[in-house]
Each structure stands twice: as C-alpha cells, then as structure tokens.
Amino acid sequence: MSRAVAPAGEDTQRTGRSSGLRRRVWRERSAYLFIAPGVIVFSVFTLAALIFAFYLTFHRWSIIEPDRPFVGTQNYEDMIHDERFVQSVLNTVYFTGASVPLTMIIGLGLALLLNQPIRGRAIFRTAYYLPVVTPFVVSALLWKWLYNGEFGLFNYYLMRTRLIDEPLLWLSDRNLAMPAVVLMSVWSGVGFSMVVYLAGLQAIPAQLYESAKIDGAGMWRRIRHVTIPLLRPTTLFLLVIGIIGSLQVFTQIFVMTSGGPVNRTTTMVYYMYLWAFKYYDMGYASTLAFALFAMLLVFTALQLRLFRDGGTE
Amino acid sequence: MTDVTDEQTIPALAPPPPARPKKRKRPLDKDHVTLRAKLGSYLILAPVAILFVAPFAWLISASFQPISTIFANPPTWLPDDPTLDGYKGFLNLGELSEAQQAQGHGDWRWFANSAFVAVTITVLQTFFNALCAYAFAKRRFPGRNVIFVLFLATMMVPGQVTLIPNYIIIQHIPFFGGNDWLGNGGHGWLDSYWGLIMPGVVSAFGIFLLRQFMLSIPDELLDAARVDGAGELRIFWSVVLPLCTPALAANAIFTFQGAWEDFFWPLVILSDPDKLTAPVGLALFVVQNRTDWNLLFAGSVIATLPMILVFVIFQRHFVRGIAVTGIKG
Numbered sequence: 001m002s003r004a005v006a007p008a009g010e011d012t013q014r015t016g017r018s019s020g021l022r023r024r025v026w027r028e029r030s031a032y033l034f035i036a037p038g039v040i041v042f043s044v045f046t047l048a049a050l051i052f053a054f055y056l057t058f059h060r061w062s063i064i065e066p067d068r069p070f071v072g073t074q075n076y077e078d079m080i081h082d083e084r085f086v087q088s089v090l091n092t093v094y095f096t097g098a099s100v101p102l103t104m105i106i107g108l109g110l111a112l113l114l115n116q117p118i119r120g121r122a123i124f125r126t127a128y129y130l131p132v133v134t135p136f137v138v139s140a141l142l143w144k145w146l147y148n149g150e151f152g153l154f155n156y157y158l159m160r161t162r163l164i165d166e167p168l169l170w171l172s173d174r175n176l177a178m179p180a181v182v183l184m185s186v187w188s189g190v191g192f193s194m195v196v197y198l199a200g201l202q203a204i205p206a207q208l209y210e211s212a213k214i215d216g217a218g219m220w221r222r223i224r225h226v227t228i229p230l231l232r233p234t235t236l237f238l239l240v241i242g243i244i245g246s247l248q249v250f251t252q253i254f255v256m257t258s259g260g261p262v263n264r265t266t267t268m269v270y271y272m273y274l275w276a277f278k279y280y281d282m283g284y285a286s287t288l289a290f291a292l293f294a295m296l297l298v299f300t301a302l303q304l305r306l307f308r309d310g311g312t313e
Numbered sequence: 314m315t316d317v318t319d320e321q322t323i324p325a326l327a328p329p330p331p332a333r334p335k336k337r338k339r340p341l342d343k344d345h346v347t348l349r350a351k352l353g354s355y356l357i358l359a360p361v362a363i364l365f366v367a368p369f370a371w372l373i374s375a376s377f378q379p380i381s382t383i384f385a386n387p388p389t390w391l392p393d394d395p396t397l398d399g400y401k402g403f404l405n406l407g408e409l410s411e412a413q414q415a416q417g418h419g420d421w422r423w424f425a426n427s428a429f430v431a432v433t434i435t436v437l438q439t440f441f442n443a444l445c446a447y448a449f450a451k452r453r454f455p456g457r458n459v460i461f462v463l464f465l466a467t468m469m470v471p472g473q474v475t476l477i478p479n480y481i482i483i484q485h486i487p488f489f490g491g492n493d494w495l496g497n498g499g500h501g502w503l504d505s506y507w508g509l510i511m512p513g514v515v516s517a518f519g520i521f522l523l524r525q526f527m528l529s530i531p532d533e534l535l536d537a538a539r540v541d542g543a544g545e546l547r548i549f550w551s552v553v554l555p556l557c558t559p560a561l562a563a564n565a566i567f568t569f570q571g572a573w574e575d576f577f578w579p580l581v582i583l584s585d586p587d588k589l590t591a592p593v594g595l596a597l598f599v600v601q602n603r604t605d606w607n608l609l610f611a612g613s614v615i616a617t618l619p620m621i622l623v624f625v626i627f628q629r630h631f632v633r634g635i636a637v638t639g640i641k642g
Contacts, residue, residue, distance in 0.1 A: 021455055028454035030545040038445035038515045045479055045512040046467050052478035113354045127362040130369060133624045135574035137592035138613040141599045142372050145606060151384050248471055251576045255596050269473050276477050277581055289474045296471055
C-alpha cells in the first residue's frame, strides 16, 4: 500500500540499489570463500559460545543432571553473596597489582641496561628471555620444587646465607603463598617486557638523546624526561596485555597451590574452574566467567582513558 | 637529514653551552659508554642473569639424577653418576627396572600428541588467518566492515568465558564420538584431536595482525596480477603470501608456542591418559602429589626443548615479529 503512495522514482531507485548490492555480492563472491573457514569456526566457537555462555548464566546447568531449569538472576545474586568469590576477586587483584608493575619495572630496567653498546648483550637477552620460552607448566612445577619446604633450593640457600633460620613453607604458608606465586610469575614474564621495551627503545631517535645531552641533561634526567615519556605507548601496551593476562591467572595456581592454603591463592579463573569441572555447575561457573569479563572491560577502558587523557599524543 | 634535525634542536640564539671541563675530549658519540657505567651495568646484569638461568641449570642437572640425589641436602649440581632413568621412566620407553615400574611412568605419546596438535593448529591457523586477512585488507565486499568489527570486538573476550560453552558444544558435535545427528548420546569431540584443534584454527588477533601487514601491499601490484589474468587464489598464493612472510612467520611462531604450552583447554577436555598433551601430563603428575621428581624433571626438559628450538631458529623473526605486530614503541 505504501508502495503505491511512494513516488515512482524512489521505488526504482530502491530496487536499483538492492540489485546493485546483489551484483556486488556476486562480483566479490570469491572474497566470501576466503573468509568462509574463519567465519564458520568463529561463529561456532566464539559467537555462538558467547551467546550460549550468557544463556547459561540464567540457568542451573549441570553436566550430570538432565534437568536444567531457568533460574533468572539467581546465579548473579548467589555470586554477590558468595564469600569465596569475593575472596577470589581480592586474590586476583592482589596478584595483578603485584606482578604486573614488578614485571614491567624490572623489564624496563633490564632493557635500559641492555640498550647500551656493551659486550654480551645477546647472551644476557637470551638469559632473561629463557623463562618466557619455557612452557608455563614447566616453570610452575620447577618453582614448586624450588619452594619445597624440605628439599627446595630456596630454603637451602637462604639458610646457608643466614637470611632465614627456619625453613619457610612457601606455598603452604597463608601469607607467603601468594607472594611466592607472584615471584615465579615475575620471573617468567620479565623477559617479554624487556624485549618489548627494547624494541620501543630502539625506535627512539638517537638525536633526541644527543640534544638532551647537549642541553646538559644527565643520565637520570634523560631517562626521566626523554625515554620514559617516549615509551608511553609501549608501557600502555604492556600494561594492558599484562593486566589482561594476570587477571586470567590459572596455570601457576593449578600446579603450585591448587588454590590453597585456605583459599589464599584461589583466583577468579581457578574458582570458575572449580565450579565448572569439580562441582559441575556450568551455570554458576559461566556467571563467574562473566564477572571476570566485566572486570577486564572496566580495567582496559580505564587504562585507555587514563593514557589518552594524560597522553602526549 | 641528521644535520637538519640537529640544527633544529639547537636554537640559533641560545647561549653557547657552558664550557665543560676538559675530560669531554671525545666527540659526542652515542656508542660511547664510560667504563664506570659499563661496570655498573654488568654488576646488575650478571647476577640477575644467574638468577634467571640457575633454575634451568638445576632442572637439566636434576633430570639426569636418580631420585636419591635430587632429594639430597646439599643439592647436587653436577651428578656424579648421570642416569637416563628419569627420561626412560617419563617416556615409558625401553626396559624399566622393577624399581622404576613401582615408581610409575609417563607416556611418550603425550609428546607426540602435543607435537601433532601444535603443528596442525599452526599450519591451519596461519593459512586460515591469512585467507581472512587478505579478504579484509584487499577486497571490497558487502558486509566486510561489519564482519571485521565483529572479529575485533571479540578479541577482548577472555578465553574463560567461551571455555565452558565450548566444552558443552564440543561434547555435542553431531556424528562424532557416538553422537547422533542432534549431538546427543556420546562424548563428541571430547578426548579427541578434533576437540583440541578445531577451536584453535582461527584467531581474531592473528587476522588483525596479518590484515594490518597486508594493508601495506600496494593495490597496483594486485591489479597488475589481475590484468595478467591471475585468479584470486593465484594472487593470494603467489603475490600476497610471499610478501607477507615476516608477518606469517610471526603468526606461526606465536601460534606454535601458544598451542604447545596450552594448558587449560586440553586439561578440561582430555581425560583418557593416552590422549593427554605434554603440559597436562606433567601437571597431573604434580597435582597428584607424586614424588617421582626425576621423571618430572626429565619430562620438563623434553617439553621445553621444542620451544627453545623454535626460539633459537627463529630468533630474528621474534624481534621482527614484535615490530610487525605493531608494537613500535
């Protein structure tokens, strides 16, 4: 009916446009073949999975029970009142807050030292990068041994050098377990920060340093006023990547502490793992996963905002 | 060019820099580092390097020790009597002595599984990523931007959010693992190579990186190939891919490493002891509180070797990889 009212010109224009679209689709048909494998896999394991995960959060869904009732926002309410969940968030924030800055600062320091024309740079770079190349599970179990209370190398050498009198129970001490995991994670992450910072440092034109030198700036002032501001994009990149990675910490926890002692190292992802694959409650576990997702989004948005506002760009 | 910028940075009317004590005889040379700074640098670099390398030295040494000296105090750094028992035991190869059999063993298949899965994922993902990236970078087809933005948007989604639904999806793949056409009845792709490989054959991040790289290929080159009568597949294979070698290498290296040490996904979908990958096999060994640390250390060394090899062989690509992935500082 509306078509009869519409002016004739618009009508032909519309059909013209849609047949044009069809023609363009047909002309570029090979492009769709190019993206087909990617799009199919992506649709199933990312898009469908994401929608399904959201659906799960509103259901009580156990792998072992056939009955999977809709429970509304029950899972979300449970989560807010779940003390262990709150504890897992705090643990995760603790881990991230300690490991990310440490990894970045040590990485920057090493990169600055290695950016000088000194002998043996390649050897040092390889040494620091070695832990990055090591499979994470291997690093975790190696450190689990190093931390061993009775036979571990840490206790042995710390006692030999009289730094401690009693052997420390690194991974089973309530207050030491998380720092121990942080230390291991820093060890395995520093090499990456270093390499990225080195790449950033090499992109800084040498003239800037020379002119700063001519202006009488000492080494510290050059680092403070030339290097660090120019490394801002690198720092932002490492910060975002580091925080995203640390909030998802799992492997170290699984191998080294299994979340103990008394939940002191139960991180968000480990807690989610427990609910999904030990208690088989996929609905609640998905809800926990979405909480993590929300946290990631908030953190990343905050950082990007922070850097854009105070940025030099 | 250097001269121009130097002149620009020194204002013509600025007072001459204060005369410096005579020690500044050398011309300003960026490669010049004072001896003191050098020594200081080594004083920091060397001990830190030792801290970084010592655990590996211990790992390698311990992998050749019998269990008795591993637990000895003080620790043995150089085994008097190196043995391959740990390796034999973890790989479950060769004749195991009675003591070893009592101790339990690993399985060489874990490494074969890891190798097969990691190589397959690397090859397929690099290829599929490149296909997508080419279409997004160089073709103008309706819907391109919508699909591309959709890919990009999901880069933010952490793997854990899709892990649980994917577990259920994998379990219900029709016609596999005893499933009917509705995907019920069996275990689907759980406990199979399919389940390990398929979710990993595309990566939004990889597509994004390759696309950025391909944008720099001039359109004229592709048009010239078209004029010469090359089909789209031919252009992609013979013109685009060779030009993208650095980016493809970076994508392949990072994918291989990620796949080789992937832990969470294999951990949840595998349960058959024959089907485990190396990291999962190792981790389950530890978590079950086994005390056969000599096996564990031997297994760890083997699990680390491919990563080190890839790193050593492609070291140059690593640095370039970081450059092409857009992290330019």
